[in-house]
Amino acid sequence: MSKRIAGPEIERLIQLLAKVPGLGPRSARRAALHLIKKKEQLFEPLSAAMNEALEKVRVCSVCGNVDTADPCSICTDPRRDAGTLIVVEDVADLWALERAAAMNVRYHVLGGTLSPLDGVGPEDLNIAGLINRVAEGGVGEIIIAVNATVEGQTTAHYITDQMADMGVKVTRLAHGVPVGGELDYLDEGTLAAALKSRTVF
Amino acid sequence: MSKRIAGPEIERLIQLLAKVPGLGPRSARRAALHLIKKKEQLFEPLSAAMNEALEKVRVCSVCGNVDTADPCSICTDPRRDAGTLIVVEDVADLWALERAAAMNVRYHVLGGTLSPLDGVGPEDLNIAGLINRVAEGGVGEIIIAVNATVEGQTTAHYITDQMADMGVKVTRLAHGVPVGGELDYLDEGTLAAALKSRTVF
Numbered sequence A, B: 001m002s003k004r005i006a007g008p009e010i011e012r013l014i015q016l017l018a019k020v021p022g023l024g025p026r027s028a029r030r031a032a033l034h035l036i037k038k039k040e041q042l043f044e045p046l047s048a049a050m051n052e053a054l055e056k057v058r059v060c061s062v063c064g065n066v067d068t069a070d071p072c073s074i075c076t077d078p079r080r081d082a083g084t085l086i087v088v089e090d091v092a093d094l095w096a097l098e099r100a101a102a103m104n105v106r107y108h109v110l111g112g113t114l115s116p117l118d119g120v121g122p123e124d125l126n127i128a129g130l131i132n133r134v135a136e137g138g139v140g141e142i143i144i145a146v147n148a149t150v151e152g153q154t155t156a157h158y159i160t161d162q163m164a165d166m167g168v169k170v171t172r173l174a175h176g177v178p179v180g181g182e183l184d185y186l187d188e189g190t191l192a193a194a195l196k197s198r199t200v201f
């Protein structure tokens, strides 16, 4: 029994809100109603912020971070050590590490992990970009900060193999990251400690 | 340590997303990243749907429902029994009752409940509008479908008192609604049963 309750514009808004991570069909309805009720305080500013972000957000062509500038503000920050790259799966992991604020270095976002079962090979990740950055020189250390999952570790080994003859030190996060855990859910202290006691791969 | 991670436009988007019910600060960051990654599939359509809804959504001047037409599609539907009004606290409750699809009638949205402690009096709710609709004639029954909370029941009694001399039958939802429960979270079967066995107030 799915009677159309509200106009098609509201139904469509609910449908799309339900696809936002963290919201389901029921919470999407509540979210839509809340937005409609808080039109001036929330709905209009949020809509404007989305338009603004849509127009300005770029993926950094150097590291894969998202920002409103390309290269991103991390890649162009002269106070950061450009000789060390932290390699992460996802921008969310980069943000999590930045919140830990343990190292003032640069990043490389792979955009996922190797997963032969899902048909994700090296060419589907930003690994060629990483090899290029190292080949250009100036990078002394790569810290592989992928999730402690099977796919993450497979990816870490693959990258280590690729770096074998490039004269770059490859390290990984210290144990301290829970096995099977996701970086983005860890507290800042754990992330900082794991970075500090990173080990040679 | 709150370093600015992304551009101010992204920070603002995250800040506003965190105010959407169902999302908190952490899930707002994840939601923002997901939107940025699914730009064509989700971010652009959602932004367009929000612009569209912002432009077209109206609060019905008759019943308080939200729709893209005023009066709303429920108030102008000739197949609905205009002689019965279901009185609800909130549009979310109206939608929940419509999903139960137990009665083909009209509604009246109060916009809250009486709450002397919070300074919410009769003049803050759409009670005058309800009295006017009944005074205009044609309404034979009012079904009070407020939440089974103290404030809800206080509101129900107040409305019943106001209707005392107006020649209208006042009923309420049958027991079956859990005490302290919220209508919007109930399954459709429970709501349909509670409507069916409503009792005289």
Ligand SMILES: [Zn+2]
Binding pocket: A060, A061, A062, A063, A064, A065, A071, A072, A073, A074, A075
């Ligand atoms: Zn960058």
Ligand SMILES: [Zn+2]
Binding pocket: B060, B061, B062, B063, B064, B065, B071, B072, B073, B074, B075
């Ligand atoms: Zn209406």
